[in-house]
Amino acid sequence: MEFVKAKTILARVKDGSDWYGVDYNMNLYRGCCHGCIYCDSRSNCYRIENFDVPRGKENELEILEAELKKRKDKGVVGIGSMSDTYNPFERQYEITRGALKLLLKYGFGVAIDTKSDLILRDLDLLKEINRRNNVIIKFTVTTPHDELSRIIEPHVSTSSERLAAIRTLTDNGIFAGIMMNPVLPFITDRKEDIRELVRLAHESGARFIHTYMGVTLRENQRDYYYEKLDELFPGLKEKYMGQYGNRYFCSPPGSKALYELFVRECDKYGIQHEMPDIIRAYKKNIEEYSQLSLF
């Protein structure tokens, strides 16, 4: 794996508490090889050249340690918003594992976005961090069907493997759930699939599901997505072009009714789906733990 130069690793998040209660952000890899056809991180605005080849950053754990040492606010550090931190190179290089050890050492919480069950390798560290601070694991799951997940997210764990990973995490007291994002019009927006995904989430012990019920498309990312539609779902690109033109946010037809269905299903199983409730639930969790530990 190649390594690129980096001056900083940790970034303070402005108004971060609105989005999963995250106070800091870091991406330990640049680029991602999981190949999701809808990936927003490949957009030109992020300026990640050669996006499909993940690269590490030179001396990143040393830089991160110096940054963590200086921070007085031991908030929650988000990992993986721009590139999945559990890519295949992580098995060998253990950069994410090294970063988790540092978060534990300096008393920070963690919020991880991933689609890979490689995260279970680090269960020991997540449990330790969870004893002292807030932990939330967000698995993106877009479809209940493994065959479809293999088509639209080809190089990462299937939906059922992700759901099994959620089961293991929640069985170990880790607050884990699902980001049902994006919802791809005409591909993953069938009522019965949304219903089934919420049911599977319940079965796997997911503590939350969040969705914005649509997909964002812009500039070169849209071009890439449309190329993939031509290859994998012939005729669908034309349908998108007719329906959405150059629109940035594309919601499936009947999205209001779909969202209402989603909410009803979540409520039926008692799964959190509103962002403020999700944040309250996972942070409160830890307060309860620390109170328990006083006794």
Ligand code: SF4
């Ligand atoms: S795992 Fe995330 S960052 Fe990687 S290709 Fe898929 S959507 Fe993009």
